[in-house]
Amino acid sequence: MEKQATRDAYGKALVELGKKYNDVVVLDADLSKSTKTSDFAKEFPERFINAGIAEQNMIGMAAGLAAAGKKVFASSFAVFAAGRAFEQVRNSVAYARLNVKICASHAGITVGEDGGSHQAVEDIAVMRAVPNMTVVVPADGVSTKKAVFAVYEHEGPVYMRLGRPAVPLIYDERLDFKIGKGIELRSGKDVTLIACGIMVGKALEAAELLAKEGIEASVIDMHTIKPLDEELIIRKAEETGAILTLEEHSIIGGLGGAVCEVVSEKCPVLVKRMGIKDLFGQSGKPDELMEYYGLTVGHIMNNVHNLLEIKP
Amino acid sequence: MREINLETVRIVEGKAKVLREDILKMLAEAGSGHTGGSLSSADIVACLYFWEMSIDPNNPHDENRDRFVLSKGHAAPVLYAALAEKGFFPREKLKTLRRLGSPLQGHPDMRKLPGVEASTGSLGQGISWAVGMALAGKIDKKDYRVYSLLGDGELQEGMVWEAFMAAAHYKLDNLTAFVDHNRLQIDGKITEVMSPEPVADKFRAFGWEVIIIDGHNVEEIMRALNKAREIKGRPTVIIAETVKGKGVSFMENRAEWHGTAPKKDDLEKALAELL
Numbered sequence: 213m214e215k216q217a218t219r220d221a222y223g224k225a226l227v228e229l230g231k232k233y234n235d236v237v238v239l240d241a242d243l244s245k246s247t248k249t250s251d252f253a254k255e256f257p258e259r260f261i262n263a264g265i266a267e268q269n270m271i272g273m274a275a276g277l278a279a280a281g282k283k284v285f286a287s288s289f290a291v292f293a294a295g296r297a298f299e300q301v302r303n304s305v306a307y308a309r310l311n312v313k314i315c316a317s318h319a320g321i322t323v324g325e326d327g328g329s330h331q332a333v334e335d336i337a338v339m340r341a342v343p344n345m346t347v348v349v350p351a352d353g354v355s356t357k358k359a360v361f362a363v364y365e366h367e368g369p370v371y372m373r374l375g376r377p378a379v380p381l382i383y384d385e386r387l388d389f390k391i392g393k394g395i396e397l398r399s400g401k402d403v404t405l406i407a408c409g410i411m412v413g414k415a416l417e418a419a420e421l422l423a424k425e426g427i428e429a430s431v432i433d434m435h436t437i438k439p440l441d442e443e444l445i446i447r448k449a450e451e452t453g454a455i456l457t458l459e460e461h462s463i464i465g466g467l468g469g470a471v472c473e474v475v476s477e478k479c480p481v482l483v484k485r486m487g488i489k490d491l492f493g494q495s496g497k498p499d500e501l502m503e504y505y506g507l508t509v510g511h512i513m514n515n516v517h518n519l520l521e522i523k524p
Numbered sequence: 525m526r527e528i529n530l531e532t533v534r535i536v537e538g539k540a541k542v543l544r545e546d547i548l549k550m551l552a553e554a555g556s557g558h559t560g561g562s563l564s565s566a567d568i569v570a571c572l573y574f575w576e577m578s579i580d581p582n583n584p585h586d587e588n589r590d591r592f593v594l595s596k597g598h599a600a601p602v603l604y605a606a607l608a609e610k611g612f613f614p615r616e617k618l619k620t621l622r623r624l625g626s627p628l629q630g631h632p633d634m635r636k637l638p639g640v641e642a643s644t645g646s647l648g649q650g651i652s653w654a655v656g657m658a659l660a661g662k663i664d665k666k667d668y669r670v671y672s673l674l675g676d677g678e679l680q681e682g683m684v685w686e687a688f689m690a691a692a693h694y695k696l697d698n699l700t701a702f703v704d705h706n707r708l709q710i711d712g713k714i715t716e717v718m719s720p721e722p723v724a725d726k727f728r729a730f731g732w733e734v735i736i737i738d739g740h741n742v743e744e745i746m747r748a749l750n751k752a753r754e755i756k757g758r759p760t761v762i763i764a765e766t767v768k769g770k771g772v773s774f775m776e777n778r779a780e781w782h783g784t785a786p787k788k789d790d791l792e793k794a795l796a797e798l799l
Binding site for chain 2: 263269271275276279281303307
């Protein structure tokens with residue numbers, strides 16, 4: 213199966229975007245080779261601004277550029293973009309409702325060897341809580357590319373979460389990516405797997421194996437965490453009566469939290485949240501860490517089995 | 525280059541007086557807000573809005589307009605007074621400062637009030653906006669100029685030094701920053717709370733052109749602004765030596781007037797002093 217890291221797809225999409233629209237300006241904080249904004253920098257040096265290792269000023273400058281009419285894409289690692297510069301994102305970008313698109317790479321534990329200090333496990337939760345903020349977590353290279361264009365068209369601030377490792381391509385060019393609209397990749401009546409980011413591919417794999425056992429699982433790519441596709445969640449809750457959420461993020465406040473908020477108020481059914489259990493990450497190979505923190509296909513299977521046992 | 529003569533100086537001095545009156549009246553009406561730092565920067569803001577900047581209240585989003593970012597956003601009253609006097613909105617609105625539903629928020633909100641260029645108030649962030657706007661001007665090859673006003677206490681925020689570094693690195697000669705050097709912050713003297721001194725030396729070391737002036741002398745402010753227009757290849761900072769609470773004897777140089785609004789009696793006494 214063909215693989216591509218979402219950050220690689222982001223870098224390439226930015227160049228395409230820059231060719232199409234000359235109001236695109238890209239900022240980075242000395243990580244352009246890792247976040248892949250270096251492709252844009254090479255192509256459009258006059259529209260690329262390196263802030264140096266100064267994420268707070270990067271976000272502040274992004275606000276000023278956006279206030280002067282630019283569509284700004286600002287990148288760093290998720291832990292710095294959403295963490296170090298949190299209050300700049302809140303007050304300068306979101307409060308002022310500006311066209312700043314914070315595209316943060318190296319999110320989650322699949323950062324790998326760099327360890328816990330560099331593995332954002334709470335960024336979705338933090339960004340989701342900020343008014344005016346849209347939060348997007350694409351699952352593969354194709355959807356990342358489509359998301360970049362959708363995010364450009366979207367009026368207002370966006371936080372887009374990207375990953376370091378290469379992940380299998382799920383979509384082809386026919387994908388119709390709409391912010392706020394989840395994608396039902398597979399329909400089954402027994403259980404619904406709602407995933408974002410790199411967990412979407414794993415959910416599909418698990419659904420395939422479950423089918424062999426006679427368990428029919430629905431799989432949803434919930435690429436937009438905010439605004440959340442409540443209609444789809446409620447429909448799937450009614451249809452299947454059991455939901456498993458999957459994210460490479462803390463189980464507190466992320467996709468799982470968001471789904472629970474909707475389900476508990478509007479259509480109470482059993483929900484199990486798969487994710488990182490209120491822990492920091494650590495050094496290791498990405499696959500080893502996914503195993504250690506319980507985010508493999510095998511873990512999905514176990515969780516579905518447990519869920520179906522207690523499902524009324 | 526703008527013309528400096530007796531007439532232009534007299535006009536701006538008159539405007540500064542109007543701003544001070546409006547600041548005191550709106551704060552007294554609101555019952556809370558930042559008096560000291562609004563009064564200390566009134567002469568600078570009057571120079572910018574009534575002499576220096578190309579702005580048109582009838583076309584507040586003109587792409588070629590000059591831009592002012594009030595990085596010390598708590599001095600919102602001085603900005604609101606200038607915008608009202610310039611004609612961006614009716615003066616009556618000044619009375620709604622800090623009220624529910626008012627476009628005159630406690631700290632400036634660009635989405636609520638025309639003429640406000642940046643939503644500021646969280647100290648240290650406005651100067652980064654100004655750097656971003658100046659960068660946009662360079663990218664678009666436009667000749668608008670960007671101005672920002674910082675407090676001297678605000679220099680304690682680490683991110684301002686990131687912004688100063690970036691402004692010099694990108695040779696932003698279309699950017700002029702003012703430091704309202706009134707030497708007081710909420711908890712007392714800046715040198716006792718956390719000294720940012722020597723301010724001028726720090727800016728020079730960061731690659732800025734430094735001009736030091738009396739921030740209450742309109743002619744000196746004008747000369748500094750004209751000089752800043754001539755500096756090429758680097759940003760300029762005008763360090764304005766000011767008095768917190770300037771214009772009202774019982775408010776001058778008193779840290780307790782940082783975040784206190786005048787009561788009715790105070791207002792009458794204060795306004796009488798301004799006349």
